[in-house]
Amino acid sequence: xxxxVEKLSKCAPRxxxxxxxxxxxxxxxxxxxxxxxxxxxxxxxxTHEVMKLVSKNLHILQIPLVSVYNFKEAMDxxxxxxxxxIGDGESICCLTLQDPSNLTQQGFHSKGKVPIWTKxxxxxxxxxxxxxxxxxxxxxxxxLLSDGDTNLSSPQKRLTKAVDNTISFHKECLEIHRNSxxxxxxxxxxxxxxxxxxxxxxxxLDNILLDDQEVGGYLIDGLHNNxxxxxxxxxxxxxxxxxxxxxxxxxxxxxxxxxxxNPLIIIKLVKLGVDVFDTSYCRVLTERSAAMTFPxxxxxxxxxxxxxxxxxxxxxxxxxxLNGCQCPACLKYSRGYIHHLxxxxxxxxxxxxxxxxxxxxxxxxxxxxxxxxxxTLDELESRMEIHFQRYQQEILLPxxxxxxxxxxx
Amino acid sequence: xxxxxxxLNFTICAECKTSKARVGKMELPHGVVDxxxxxxxxxxxxxxxxxxxxxxxxxxxxxLANTYHLGSxxxxxxxxxxxxxxxxxxxNKNLLTDSGGFQMVSLLKLAEITEAGVKFESLNxxxxxxxxxxxxxxxxxxxxxxxxxMQLDDVVKTTNPDKERIEVSVHRTTRWLDRCLKAHNxxxxxxxxxxxxxxxxxxxxxxxxxxxxxxxxxxxxIGGLSGGESKDDFWKMVFLSAKxxxxxxxxxxxxxxxxxxxxxCCALGVDMFDCVFPTRTARxxxxxxxxxxxxxxxxxxxxxxxxxDEDCDCSTCQNYTRAYLHxxxxxxxxxxxxxxxxxxxFQLRLMKDIRNSVSENTFPEFVADFMLKNYxxxxxxxxxxxxxxxxxxxxxx
Ligand SMILES: [Zn+2]
Ligand SMILES: [Zn+2]
Numbered sequence: 001x002x003x004x005v006e007k008l009s010k011c012a013p014r015x016x017x018x019x020x021x022x023x024x025x026x027x028x029x030x031x032x033x034x035x036x037x038x039x040x041x042x043x044x045x046x047t048h049e050v051m052k053l054v055s056k057n058l059h060i061l062q063i064p065l066v067s068v069y070n071f072k073e074a075m076d077x078x079x080x081x082x083x084x085x086i087g088d089g090e091s092i093c094c095l096t097l098q099d100p101s102n103l104t105q106q107g108f109h110s111k112g113k114v115p116i117w118t119k120x121x122x123x124x125x126x127x128x129x130x131x132x133x134x135x136x137x138x139x140x141x142x143x144l145l146s147d148g149d150t151n152l153s154s155p156q157k158r159l160t161k162a163v164d165n166t167i168s169f170h171k172e173c174l175e176i177h178r179n180s181x182x183x184x185x186x187x188x189x190x191x192x193x194x195x196x197x198x199x200x201x202x203x204x205l206d207n208i209l210l211d212d213q214e215v216g217g218y219l220i221d222g223l224h225n226n227x228x229x230x231x232x233x234x235x236x237x238x239x240x241x242x243x244x245x246x247x248x249x250x251x252x253x254x255x256x257x258x259x260x261x262n263p264l265i266i267i268k269l270v271k272l273g274v275d276v277f278d279t280s281y282c283r284v285l286t287e288r289s290a291a292m293t294f295p296x297x298x299x300x301x302x303x304x305x306x307x308x309x310x311x312x313x314x315x316x317x318x319x320x321x322l323n324g325c326q327c328p329a330c331l332k333y334s335r336g337y338i339h340h341l342x343x344x345x346x347x348x349x350x351x352x353x354x355x356x357x358x359x360x361x362x363x364x365x366x367x368x369x370x371x372x373x374x375x376t377l378d379e380l381e382s383r384m385e386i387h388f389q390r391y392q393q394e395i396l397l398p399x400x401x402x403x404x405x406x407x408x409x
Numbered sequence: 410x411x412x413x414x415x416x417l418n419f420t421i422c423a424e425c426k427t428s429k430a431r432v433g434k435m436e437l438p439h440g441v442v443d444x445x446x447x448x449x450x451x452x453x454x455x456x457x458x459x460x461x462x463x464x465x466x467x468x469x470x471x472x473l474a475n476t477y478h479l480g481s482x483x484x485x486x487x488x489x490x491x492x493x494x495x496x497x498x499x500x501n502k503n504l505l506t507d508s509g510g511f512q513m514v515s516l517l518k519l520a521e522i523t524e525a526g527v528k529f530e531s532l533n534x535x536x537x538x539x540x541x542x543x544x545x546x547x548x549x550x551x552x553x554x555x556x557x558x559m560q561l562d563d564v565v566k567t568t569n570p571d572k573e574r575i576e577v578s579v580h581r582t583t584r585w586l587d588r589c590l591k592a593h594n595x596x597x598x599x600x601x602x603x604x605x606x607x608x609x610x611x612x613x614x615x616x617x618x619x620x621x622x623x624x625x626x627x628x629x630x631i632g633g634l635s636g637g638e639s640k641d642d643f644w645k646m647v648f649l650s651a652k653x654x655x656x657x658x659x660x661x662x663x664x665x666x667x668x669x670x671x672x673x674c675c676a677l678g679v680d681m682f683d684c685v686f687p688t689r690t691a692r693x694x695x696x697x698x699x700x701x702x703x704x705x706x707x708x709x710x711x712x713x714x715x716x717x718d719e720d721c722d723c724s725t726c727q728n729y730t731r732a733y734l735h736x737x738x739x740x741x742x743x744x745x746x747x748x749x750x751x752x753x754x755f756q757l758r759l760m761k762d763i764r765n766s767v768s769e770n771t772f773p774e775f776v777a778d779f780m781l782k783n784y785x786x787x788x789x790x791x792x793x794x795x796x797x798x799x800x801x802x803x804x805x806x
Contacts, residue, residue, distance in 0.1 A: 040737040040744070047743050049724045049750075050460065067741075074732040077712045087728035119740060315483065316490050328460070332499045336491065340454065340483045347458030347742055 001092075001140055001187040003031075003216055005275075008251040011243055013271050013372045016254075018060075021092050021140065027058060031254070031275040032372070034365045035062035035094055036358070037101060037283060041071075041086025044101070044283045045347075045354040048088040053328045054359050060092040060141075062258075062278045064099040065133065066116040069123055072133050081138040094189075095134060095142035097125075100258045101280035103227030106149055109161065112168065114147055127172035134173075135180050141187035141216070145169040148221040150195030152237060159200045162222060166193035167207040174211055188214060189256055191221035192245050201241060205248050217254025220245050220274070228284045230259040235268050246273050260284045263294065263364055264388040267381045270368055277365075282357040289342050291321045291353050292360040294387045296367045298379075300324065305391035307335075309353065310403040314339040321352075327359035343404035416556065417600040417627035419444075419659050423768040428776075428800035429651065429678030432767045435628075435659055437556040438598045439495065439503040442470040444659060444680040445763055447666060447756045448505060449688055453478050454498040457688045458746040459753070461500045467723070467754050470502055471556070473683045476509035477516070477541075480549040493554030504555035505683070507663075508546045508604075511564055513539075522563060524581065543588040551595050559630060560589040562604040567638040572610060579613050582606045583620040590624065602661060604632035605650050609642045618653035628659040631679070635664040644673060644796035651678035668697065668759055672779055673793060675763050676772070676800050687756050691748035694738040696731075697755040700782045703731065705748070710735040723754035773802045781805045 005016035016031040036043050036051070036059045043051055043061075063082060071085065078085050083093045098104045098116065108115045113124040125133075130145040147165035150158060170190060177183050190208050194200030208215075223238055224230050246255060256276035257269060266277055285292060289310045293303045303322065307314075320330035321338070329338075329352040341349030371377040418436040425431065433444040449456055452475045456464060464472070474494060483497070491497035494504060510527055513519075518530040526542030543561040550558040562585065563578040565571075586603045593601050603621040607613030621629065631650040634643055647662060654660050659680040665671065666684020674682070687697060694706040696717040703710070703717060716726035717734070725734075725747045737744040766775035776797060780789060781804070789804055797804065 040741040041733075042737075042741065042743040045458075045742060047746050047750075048728065049463070050746075053460075053462070068736075071733075071736050074711055074736060078714060078730075078732065085730070085733055087733060316487050318491060328462070332462070334491075334497075336483070336487065337454075337497055337499070340487070340497075344453045344478070344482050346453055346455045347745070348455040348460070350742075351458055351460070351746075 001185065001216070003187070003252075003254045005252060009273065010247050010251055011272050013377050014273055014275070015369060015372050016275055018254075021058070029058060029060065029092070030369055032270045032365065032368055033060070033276055034361060035060040035276060035278045037062045037064075037278045037280040039064070039067040039099065039101075041068060041082070041088075043279070043354070043358065045286065045350045046358070048086075048091075050351070050355065051358075054355050055362055058090065058092065060094050061086075061088065062094050062096055063139065064096050065125075065130075066097070066099050066118055069116065069118055069133070070120075072136060075136040083140070092141070093137075093139040095137055095139040096258065097143060097145065098148070098226055099280075100226045100230070100260060100278055101283040103229065104149070104225045106225055109147070109149070109165075112165070114145060114165070114169075127169050127176065130169075131173050131176040131180075135176075135182045138182050139186065141189060143189045143191055143219055144173040146191035146193055146219070146221050148191060148193055149225065150193065150222040151224050152196050154195045156197070159195045159197050162193045162195065163200050163204045166191060166204055166221075170208045170211070174214055178214070187216035187254075189217045189219050189254065190215045191219040192249075193222040195222050196237070196241055198240070198244055201244055202248075205245070209249070212250055212253070215253065217256055217276070218245065218249045220255065220257045223257075224259055226259060228260060231262050231281065231284060233261075233265070235265050239268075239272075242269065242272050242274070262388060264381070264384045267368065267377060267384055270372065271377060271381070279358060279361055282354060282361050285357055286350050286354045289349070289353065292357050293322045294384070296360070296364055298383065305387045305394075308401075308403070309335060309338045309349075310342050311339075311401045312404060313401065321356045322360070325356065325359070327356050329353070329355040329359075339404065414597070415627065416596075416598045417659075419628065419657065421657070425676075425767050425772040426770055427773045428676040428797075428802050430675050430763070430767050430772050431678065431680070432764045433659065433680060435680075437471070437503045437600075439501060439556055440470060442503060443761075443764060445671075445675045445760055446471060446681050447671065447760050448473045448681065448683040449753050449756065450475070450683055450685045451498075452685075453482070454494055456753070457691065457749045458742065459749055461498060463750065464500075464753070465502065467750070467757060469753065469757060471505060472500070472502070473505045473507070474553065474555065475512050476506045476546060476549050476553065477512035479506075479553055480509060485549055485552040488552045488554075493552070495554060503557070504553070505557040506550050506553050506555040506559065508559040508561040509541055509549065510546065510561050513541055514564055524584075526561070543585040544592040547589050547592040547601075551593065551599065554595070555599065557600050557602060557628070558593075560586045560601060560603050562606060562632055564633060565606070565608055567608045567633055567636040567642070569608070572613075575606075575608050575610060575613055579606045579617045579620075582617065586621060586624060590626075600627040602626060602628050602630045604630040604663070605654070606633050608633050609638060609646060611645075611649055614646060614649055615653060618650060622653075622655055626658075628661060629654045630661040630663055632663055634662070640790065640792035641795070644677065644792055647674055647679065648677045648796065648799060666756070668699070669780075669783060669793070671759060672763065672776055673796050676776060676797060676802055687752040688749050691752045692745050694744070694748065696734070696748055697752050699759075699779065700785075705731060705734045705738045707735075717751050718755065721751060721754060721758065723751050725751040725754075776802050777805050
C-alpha cells in the first residue's frame with residue numbers, strides 16, 4: 001500500500017490517494033477519507049451485507065483491537081487475513097488499539113505495557129504480544145503500539161511516561177515488523193504521543209522520526225480518552241498541537257486522527273492537512289437515537305443539525321429521516337416507523353438510523369474532497385459553523401421535548 | 410362479477426401417495442405462498458434486526474405479526490394513518506396476524522373470561538383493566554391489514570383437565586367466530602381463519618371442527634396445542650384435527666416450528682406453521698442445522714472454520730465461519746442478525762425440501778433420512794414412530 005499526495009503542503013487542506021491496495025495497482029482510495037469504525041469486525045448494528053447496500057465503494061475498516069482481541073486464538077490457525085476472518089475479504093483493514101466510540105478508562109499503567117478494557121476486563125499488551133497479534137491478523141495497515149492515555153488535564157509526569165512508553169513501543173514494534181514476512185506490504189502508522197504539551201510532543205517526534213523511512217503515516221494520538229465527549233472538544237484546544245505535529249512530520253506521509261469529532265472540527269482538521277478520520281461519530285449519534293440531518297450541499301433545504309427519533313412528534317410522521325436522501329433507510333422507511341422501533345426497543349431501529357448516519361457521513365466526506373479540489377472548503381466551514389452553533393444552543397435549552405418511554409405495559 | 414376474486418385461493422399441486430402430506434399454492438393479496446410453509450414471527454412489525462429487503466431476498470413469502478403488541482404500539486390510529494402494516498414496515502409480501510388473545514394471556518395477568526371477551530389486568534402502575542372482545546380484535550386486525558387474520562378464541566391450557574371448562578371454550582370459540590365474521594369489514598382482502606379448539610379431548614375437537622367448517626371461510630387453524638402437552642397427545646390431536654378439516658382449504662398449526670415437529674406435522678397433513686423459536690434461539694447464539702442445532706457459544710467452535718451449515722446458501726454461511734461467529738456471539742448485536750438470517754433461511758429451505766420431496770413423490774424417504782440424521786443411533790422417540798406409522802411412513806431400522 002502506498003500513499004501519494006497531490007501537494008507537499010503543510011497545514012493546508014490536501015488531496016491524496018492510497019494506492020496499490022491489496023497489491024492491486026488499480027485499486028485506490030482518495031483522501032481525506034473516513035475509515036469505517038467497527039466493533040468485532042462489523043460496523044456497529046450493520047452487517048457487511050447491509051453495509052454493501054449503503055455503499056458499494058471500497059472502504060477501510062478501522063478494527064480496534066479492544067473489540068477483537070479475542071480473535072487471536074482463532075487467527076493463529078486461520079489461513080487468511082483478518083479481513084477474510086471477519087467476512088469481508090474485499091475490505092482494507094486497519095488495526096488500531098482503542099475503540100474511539102467508547103470512553104477508555106484511564107490509569108492502570110504498568111511499565112512497558114498498555115491496558116485495554118475488553119468485555120472480559122483489563123488485558124495488558126506489550127510490544128511483543130501486540131505484534132504477535134498484528135502478525136497473526138495480517139491487516140493491510142496498523143497503528144504501532146502507543147500510550148495515548150493523556151488529555152487536557154494530564155499532569156507532566158503522565159505526559160513524560162506516555163511519551164517514553166510510546167517511543168519504546170515504537171522502536172520495539174518496528175524491530176519486530178522489520179523481521180516479519182507477514183507484514184511486508186503492511187502500512188505502518190506511527191502514533192505521536194504527548195498530550196497538550198509541545199515539549200513532550202517534540203521529544204516524541206524527535207525520537208520516532210528517526211525511523212521515518214519505515215513509516216507510512218502518523219497518528220495524532222493522546223488528545224483525548226475517546227468516547228462521546230470528543231464531540232465537544234473545542235478546536236482552539238487541539239489546534240496548536242495538531243499544527244505542531246503536522247509541521248514536523250514529513251508532508252509525504254499520511255496524517256491520521258481518531259475519535260468522534262463533529263463535522264465542523266473535521267473540516268477544520270482537514271484545513272490543517274489531516275487525511276484520515278473514522279466513523280465513530282455515527283455510532284455515538286445512533287446510540288442516542290439521533291440521525292444526522294445537517295445539509296451538505298448549498299442547494300439542500302435548511303434542516304436541523306440532527307433529529308432525535310425518540311421524540312414523540314415523530315410518532316405519525318411518515319416522511320423519511322431526511323427528504324431527498326438516497327440511503328436505503330430514507331428510500332423505504334419513515335421517521336414514524338423508526339420511532340416505533342425505538343419505542344419497542346427493536347434491533348431494526350438503530351440499524352436504520354446507523355444506515356442513514358453512515359451514508360450521510362460518507363457523503364459529507366465526498367463533499368469535503370470536492371471542496372478541497374475546488375478550493376471552497378471555507379464556504380463549507382462557515383455553513384457548518386452556523387448549523388453546529390444552532391445545534392449547540394438547542395441542546396443547552398432547559399426544556400426537553402417529550403420522548404417515548406420505555407415501559408410498554 | 411362472479412365470486413372469483415377471493416383474498417385466498419388454495420390449490421393443491423401434489424399429494425404424497427403414502428402419507429397425508431401435500432403441496433399447495435396459496436394465492437394471497439401480496440403474492441403466492443407455497444405450502445407447506447413456515448412463517449417466522451415479526452412480533453412488532455419487524456423481524457429481529459433483518460431488513461425486509463433481506464427477507465425478500467431469502468424468498469420469504471409470508472410472516473406473522475402480533476396483534477396485541479401492534480395494537481398497543483404503534484396503535485390502531487398510527488397504523489391507519491400509515492395505511493396498514495405492510496406500508497408502515499415496508500413489507501410487500503404477505504402478513505398474518507394472530508387474534509391477540511394468546512399474547513395477552515402470556516403477557517398480562519388474566520382477570521376473567523366472560524362471554525363478552527377476555528379481561529386482563531394491565532401490568533402498568535394503574536392496574537387498569539383491559540378488555541379484548543372478538544369485535545375489538547378484528548378492528549385492530551383490520552387496521553393492521555394482514556392478508557390472513559385470526560378469530561379471537563377462548564384458549565384453555567392443554568394441561569387443564571377440566572372437561573366442562575373445555576366444552577364451554579369450544580362452543581364459545583364458535584360463537585366468537587360468528588361475532589368476528591360479523592365485525593370483519595375487509596372480507597375482500599383479508600381471510601379470517603377460525604381456530605379448532607378442544608385441547609386433548611377427541612370428542613370436543615370433533616364438535617369444534619364440525620361447527621367451524623359450516624362457516625364460510627378460506628382456511629382453518631388448529632389451536633390449543635404446543636402448550637406443554639405430551640408429544641403423544643400432541644400428534645394425535647394434530648392428526649385428528651387435520652382429518653376433520655376440509656381437504657381443499659389450508660390448515661394452519663399454530664406455534665409449531667421445531668424441525669422434527671414440522672416434518673411430522675407435514676406428514677399429518679398440515680400446511681402452515683409459525684414459531685418464534687428460530688429467531689429467538691438465534692439471539693442466544695444457536696444456529697440450526699438438519700441434525701439439531703449448534704450452540705456457537707461453545708468453545709468447541711473456536712477453531713472451526715466451516716460455515717454453520719455447508720449446504721446452506723444464506724449470506725451468513727457464504728461469508729462467515731463458526732469460529733468467527735463464536736468470537737462475536739453475545740458480544741455484538743450483529744451476531745444475532747447473522748444467526749437470524751441463517752435460521753430463517755434454514756427453516757425456509759427445510760420447507761422447500763419437504764415440498765420438493767412431496768412433489769417428486771419421495772417424501773417418505775425424505776422423512777426417514779431426516780429422522781436418521783437426528784437419531785443416528787435409530788433410537789427414535791415413540792411418538793415419532795407412532796405418528797409416522799399412522800400415515801404409513803416407516804423409519805430406517
Ligand atoms: Zn438517509
Ligand atoms: Zn446459512
